Amino acid sequence: KVADLKGLKRGYLKLCVITTAKYFAPEVLGRFCRRHQGVDVALKVTNRDSVLERLIANKDDLYILGQNPERDLEMIAMPFAPNPLHVIAHRDHPLAHERNIPVERLSEEYFIMREPGSGIRDYVLKTFGEAGLKPRVRMELGSNEAIKHAIYGQLGLSVLSLHTLALEAESSALAILDVKGFPLERQWYVAHAKGKELSVVAGAFIDFLGEESARLCRQLDETRARLTRFQPPA
Ligand code: PGA
Numbered sequence: 001k002v003a004d005l006k007g008l009k010r011g012y013l014k015l016c017v018i019t020t021a022k023y024f025a026p027e028v029l030g031r032f033c034r035r036h037q038g039v040d041v042a043l044k045v046t047n048r049d050s051v052l053e054r055l056i057a058n059k060d061d062l063y064i065l066g067q068n069p070e071r072d073l074e075m076i077a078m079p080f081a082p083n084p085l086h087v088i089a090h091r092d093h094p095l096a097h098e099r100n101i102p103v104e105r106l107s108e109e110y111f112i113m114r115e116p117g118s119g120i121r122d123y124v125l126k127t128f129g130e131a132g133l134k135p136r137v138r139m140e141l142g143s144n145e146a147i148k149h150a151i152y153g154q155l156g157l158s159v160l161s162l163h164t165l166a167l168e169a170e171s172s173a174l175a176i177l178d179v180k181g182f183p184l185e186r187q188w189y190v191a192h193a194k195g196k197e198l199s200v201v202a203g204a205f206i207d208f209l210g211e212e213s214a215r216l217c218r219q220l221d222e223t224r225a226r227l228t229r230f231q232p233p234a
Helices: 002-006 019-023 025-035 048-056 103-108 119-130 144-152 200-227
Strands: 011-018 039-046 062-065 075-082 085-090 110-114 136-141 158-161 174-176 187-193
Touching: 011 019, 011 025, 011 048, 011 200, 019 025, 019 039, 019 144, 025 039, 025 200, 039 048, 048 062, 048 187, 062 200, 075 200, 085 119, 085 144, 110 119, 110 144, 110 158, 119 158, 136 144, 144 158, 144 174, 174 200, 187 200
Parallel strands: 011 039, 011 062, 110 136
Antiparallel strands: 062 187, 075 187, 085 158, 085 174
């Protein structure tokens, strides 16, 4: 494509992403802007309910969501990369070295939960509900970073997207638990209102997300390897 060979001369992309996508979207945007030097970008980060409101009101060019909305919305949503959710604990937690932890075991532990309106919260509550379980919620926090710090403080366990741990070093106090049925495999979707006429820049960005997918998968594998404290199967 001409746009890929030469880089777009000019253009503007307004992207709105769900809270947890802030762990990879700015980096992807940076790589996109290096390829297309004439493009300016704006990034809005907000939770699921508000992303969907903005989408309905057609406020941005493109949206990134953590799942395909079940609500009957007039939109096109295309998956482009995995968004696995893992159970995370302090690395000194006794479960950090165990294998095949039954999900029922989790209901004996305190849980830290995202705020109402969060996509991850809904998904976690649904998953527990389907197993006939109810998490013992010790606190609700409106940010993934605050949840990570609460885990450092040994206040409980939580379910987080693996992307939120991308900058955690091997020496981090966080550990991925080997819980049966986890990770919950979800996808990132890029979306826009149905019938919307996409700009050349928006079209180029959708293609670019497809290209970035392999790099994002590699990054997830590396994060998983760094934060796994149980012995992986031989
Ligand atoms: P959240 O959504 O940041 O609103 O929880 C992310 C997701 O649904 O994966």
